[in-house]
Every structure is written in C-alpha cells, then in structure tokens.
Amino acid sequence: MANEVPSFSRSPVIDDMPKSTSFKNGSEEILVNHFESKSYIAKNILIGVSKALNNCRLIHKQILIAKYLDDMYDWQIMQKLNYEKTRYAELKINALNEFADKLDVQPDCPNLHVYIKKKEIKRKVSGVATVL
Helix, strand or coil: CCCCCCHHHCCCCCCCCCCCCCCCCHHHHHHHHHHHHHHHHHHHHHHHHHHHHHCCCHHHHHHHHHHHHCCCCHHHHHHHHCCCHHHHHHHHHHHHHHHHHHHHCCCCCCCCCCCCCHHHCEEEECCEEEEC
8 A cells, every 4th residue: 555656646547539649747757756765665664663673672672662652651661560760761771772773774774873972971980970
C-alpha cells in the first residue's frame, strides 16, 4: 500500500479520443517520483525501527516501548519494572544507546548517535569539575 500511487495524483487518460503524439506531463512525473521515493524511504525506516527494537535486550525493549510507544511517564515505568530511580536512569540510557546501535546498521535509517568532544565532557569528582 505504501508503494502504491493514489489514482488522484495522475492525470486522467481518455481512450476514446483520436490518437495523436502524446506529451508527458513532466511536473506530474517529478511529483509522482518524489512521493514514491519518500514513501519507499519511510517504509524502510519503519522496518528498520521495528527490527532495531526487536533486536534490543528484553529490559531495554520494555523501557523503550513503555516510554515511546505506550507514552508512559518515567515514574510509571519504574514502578512497572520495579526499579529505583538511579538504576532506571542507567537502563534507560543503555536502552537508547543500544537502540541507536541497532538502528545504525539498518538500511536507509538515520544515525542517532551523538558524539561529544572530550573538552565538553565534565565529571564531578569530590565537588570539583574535571575534564575527561
């Protein structure tokens, strides 16, 4: 269905008219090709997201589905999975990273990784900010 072009996006063809040299509507062809290519890419991204999510560890998959598909709040997910705030935060970060890794290898899917320069990474050690 995603690869089908709706009939309303093409010009009508009348068969009982006398035949003459046909002229193609260049604008129409460009528009139809544009929608077909966007539809193809969108379908591949959806397939990639599904495969990436299904290849994640079970706990990561549960967190991602609850948060982004079921639209649950973090506190609700923590209660459902029986995790404290700190452990849940670690698992959520790991889930997002694993999903980005799995999605990165799928065709036509975007790279969700964010790379931070070493100067931007700061860590508090005994109340003192240090650069890693």
